[in-house]
Amino acid sequence: xxNKNLKSWIEVNPKSDFSIHxxxxxxxxxxxxxxxxxxxxxxxxxxxxxxESADVFDLQRGIFEEKxxxxxxxxxxxVTNSVRQKLIELLSDENSILxxxxxxxxxxxxxxxxxxxxxxxxVGDYTDFYSSIDHxxxxxxxxxxxNNALLPNWKHLPVGYHGRASSIRVSGHSFHRPKGQQKxxxxxxxxxxxxxxxxIELETAFIIGKQTDMGESVSVEKAxxxxxxxxxxxxxSARDIQTWEYVPLGPFLAxxxxxxxxxxxxxxxxLEPFRVKGYMQEPKLLPYLQYNGDKNIDIKLDVYLRxxxxxxxxxxxxxxxxxxxxxxxxxxxxxxxxxxxxxxxMMASGTISGHEPHEYGSLLELAWRGTKPIKLNDGTERKFxxxxxxxxxxxxxEKDGVRVGFGECVGTVLPVK
Ligand code: CA
Numbered sequence: 001x002x003n004k005n006l007k008s009w010i011e012v013n014p015k016s017d018f019s020i021h022x023x024x025x026x027x028x029x030x031x032x033x034x035x036x037x038x039x040x041x042x043x044x045x046x047x048x049x050x051x052e053s054a055d056v057f058d059l060q061r062g063i064f065e066e067k068x069x070x071x072x073x074x075x076x077x078x079v080t081n082s083v084r085q086k087l088i089e090l091l092s093d094e095n096s097i098l099x100x101x102x103x104x105x106x107x108x109x110x111x112x113x114x115x116x117x118x119x120x121x122x123v124g125d126y127t128d129f130y131s132s133i134d135h136x137x138x139x140x141x142x143x144x145x146x147n148n149a150l151l152p153n154w155k156h157l158p159v160g161y162h163g164r165a166s167s168i169r170v171s172g173h174s175f176h177r178p179k180g181q182q183k184x185x186x187x188x189x190x191x192x193x194x195x196x197x198x199x200i201e202l203e204t205a206f207i208i209g210k211q212t213d214m215g216e217s218v219s220v221e222k223a224x225x226x227x228x229x230x231x232x233x234x235x236x237s238a239r240d241i242q243t244w245e246y247v248p249l250g251p252f253l254a255x256x257x258x259x260x261x262x263x264x265x266x267x268x269x270x271l272e273p274f275r276v277k278g279y280m281q282e283p284k285l286l287p288y289l290q291y292n293g294d295k296n297i298d299i300k301l302d303v304y305l306r307x308x309x310x311x312x313x314x315x316x317x318x319x320x321x322x323x324x325x326x327x328x329x330x331x332x333x334x335x336x337x338x339x340x341x342x343x344x345x346m347m348a349s350g351t352i353s354g355h356e357p358h359e360y361g362s363l364l365e366l367a368w369r370g371t372k373p374i375k376l377n378d379g380t381e382r383k384f385x386x387x388x389x390x391x392x393x394x395x396x397x398e399k400d401g402v403r404v405g406f407g408e409c410v411g412t413v414l415p416v417k
Contacts (some may be wrong), residue, residue, distance in 0.1 A: 002273040004400050008091040009099055010109075012042035017396050017405025020091055021273075023084045024229070024264035024406075025069055028115040035118055037064040037072060039087055040264060040407075043112055046087065050107040054097055056090065057083050068122045070267070073209045073228050074343045080209070080228070080235050081269055100178035117263030118233075119170045121207055121344040125336060126165040128255070128348045129205075130234060131158050131325040133279070135353035138365045155283060158325040158333050160350075163235075164256035168346065170263050174412035175236075176350045177387060178257040182240040190244060194416040197239035197370075198385040201351040202303050202361030202393060204320055205233040206327050207265055208345040217339040220291045223328035224268055226341060230327075232262035232301075232393045239364055239384070260411035261346075262393070270404050274298045276398035279324050288336055295326040299406075301352060301395045303361070310387035313376045315366060318359040320395070323391065387415045 008020040018024070018040040028038045028045055036049040049064035051057075056262065059079070063072050073080060077102030098105060130136055133150075136159075136235045153159065169175070177198055209228025212218060218226050242254030278296040299320035300328045304312040323334075331346060363384050367373050369371040373381035378401040385391065390412040396405030 002400060004077050004402055005128040006088070006092055006323065007039055009094055010041050010044065010091060014401070014403065015332050016042050017403065017407050018042055019403050020088055021402050022266060022270050022404040023087050024266045025072070025080075026120045026264045027068060027118040029118055030110065030115045032235070034048060035065070035067050037066070040112065041091055041239060044109045045112055045115055047099065047108050047110065048083075050104070051098070053107075054101065054104050056097070057086060059083070067080065068344070069120050070122050070344045073121070073207070074211070075208065077225065077228075078165050080267070084267060085271065092237050101291050117170060117172070119168075120263060121271065122264050123165040123168050123344055123346045124342045125345045126163040126168060126259070126348070126349060127160055127345070128163045129158050129330050130350040131323050132361070133324040134322060134355050134359070135351040135361060135365065138353060138360065142364070142369050144393055148203065155281070156285065157289070158330045160330070160334070161250045163259070163348070165346070167257055168259045168261060169411070170261060171408055171410045173259040173260065174414050176414045176417040177222055178238050178241065178253070179416055180241040181244055182252050183244040195238040195241055196384070199237045199239050199363045200303065200385065201235035201237055201350045202301055202316060202318055203233040203235050203316075203350060203352060204230050204299065204301075204395070205261065205346045205348040206230050208341045208343055208347070210341070211343055212335065212341045214340045216335065217338060218331055218335045218341070220328045220332040223331040227268050227327060227329060229265040229267040230271065230406075231265055232395050232406045234260040234391060234393055234409055234411055235348060236260070236349070236411070238361070252285065258411070259348075260409050262395075262406045262409035264407050266404065266406055271297050271299075271397065273402070274399055274404070276321050277320075280328055281324070288332055291326065291328060295328055296321045297325060297397070298399070299395050301361075301393065304392040304394070305382065305385070306390040306392065307378055307380065308375060310376070312392065315374055316358065316361060316364075318354050318361050320352060322352060322354045322359070323349060385413050387413055389413055392394070
């Protein structure tokens with residue numbers, strides 16, 4: 001499946017996330033372009049609107065001039081995969097029109113560092129799961145019972161909740177520290193104020209590429225037809241607000257103030273070669289959640305914290321392959337009751353922790369509820385995120401010298417407003 005010999009005539013650093021094996025989709029803007037669909041190779045973006053002017057895709061050109069990728073994605077995988085394959089062909093063929101036609105080349109390629117990436121899709125609905133067994137075990141150990149950390153339902157279904165789509169932002173944004181009700185341990189009554197325990201959650205999210213009607217369910221076997229691709233996802237969380245508000249219906253204001261995504265949607269097809277075996281799921285799941293084959297994905301995930309005027313500190317290295325439930329199981333569960341899907345819906349994995357302490361995907365776990373503060377290279381410590389801290393998530397797959405990555409998911413916390 002992986003053709004290691006495939007090479008682009010554009011020079012690509014072996015450490016670039018954007019090899020010819022990737023060819024992700026996004027939306028960019030610069031001084032002359034308000035919003036065009038684009039792909040990426042090496043250090044460049046590929047302006048798909050300009051490329052379509054050479055009639056290479058046989059598509060309505062306006063589709064690449066829209067504000068988001070929703071209409072393009074809705075054309076279906078036959079079309080979107082053929083666009084991706086055509087790009088791979090144009091970038092690998094030494095005689096392609098893109099290489100030969102100098103004027104076209106100049107219009108199509110722009111340095112990634114000279115454009116601004118925008119939200120790639122309009123997200124109608126956002127769902128967040130809780131599917132990492134190490135994360136769920138750590139949280140259960142801290143807040144309930146170390147001997148009985150997982151609640152009785154956990155190994156029978158991918159636990160999830162409906163989140164807030166309006167506050168999902170693309171990488172590079174900043175937001176104000178949230179405020180709300182908290183109940184200090186030494187007080188009978190709640191107090192109101194700035195969140196003191198602002199946390200991150202290292203996650204990925206998948207984007208729905210095919211709509212369904214109410215009453216329809218997507219099976220585990222067919223789920224991949226409905227998943228367009230993936231992004232990195234930081235599900236910012238206000239732990240002190242969460243602890244007080246979440247009973248009995250789950251998180252609300254502790255989660256809906258901001259989430260950050262990486263700008264490039266890496267297609268499921270680009271990720272296919274990196275599939276790996278998942279967890280042995282015991283006890284046996286109900287038939288609608290059972291699956292065969294290698295359905296986890298080996299995506300290396302790193303999280304960095306950068307204080308104001310400081311440098312990046314690597315605080316976590318985890319991997320998407322540690323997920324207990326797969327995306328396909330999450331989607332089958334989400335639709336088993338007949339809940340309908342729309343193109344652009346986003347479904348996040350849940351915090352991705354591994355078994356080792358340096359693999360924990362939240363500060364809550366990394367600093368173990370404040371008892372083991374993280375030491376930074378400027379001499380300061382963190383139990384949670386400070387004002388002006390910048391969090392960067394990076395993620396990539398690598399196998400046989402082939403790399404497919406997501407770029408960066410960056411967000412900065414500003415003081416309370
Ligand atoms: Ca989450």
